[in-house]
Amino acid sequence: MSNSITEIYPLYIEARQWLQQRREEYQKMVNDCARQGYRPQYCIHGVNQWVEYDCACSSCELDDRSELEEARDLARQWLRKEKVRETITIINMEIELSQGRG
Numbered sequence: 001m002s003n004s005i006t007e008i009y010p011l012y013i014e015a016r017q018w019l020q021q022r023r024e025e026y027q028k029m030v031n032d033c034a035r036q037g038y039r040p041q042y043c044i045h046g047v048n049q050w051v052e053y054d055c056a057c058s059s060c061e062l063d064d065r066s067e068l069e070e071a072r073d074l075a076r077q078w079l080r081k082e083k084v085r086e087t088i089t090i091i092n093m094e095i096e097l098s099q100g101r102g
Helices: 005-035 058-062 067-098
Strands: none
Touching: 005 067
């Protein structure tokens, strides 16, 4: 799927900022937990680390994307969601028009 640069680039910048903020907040929590003598309950991806079984997060262990690649992928995901919302809105409008409610 090809997206124009004017559509994807602003989302890419927003994704980079959002990811950076998320990393900073997570690192602050990790540091707070370490000061209290324990590790955080959740990894940055939300997997519970305080369990009795192997709690390996596949994203932590297997995701070898750079920060820029992660931001790119997040921007693409956001753009797809926006396109779906726009399409659903158009479909709903067509349905209303066909039923004489528009």
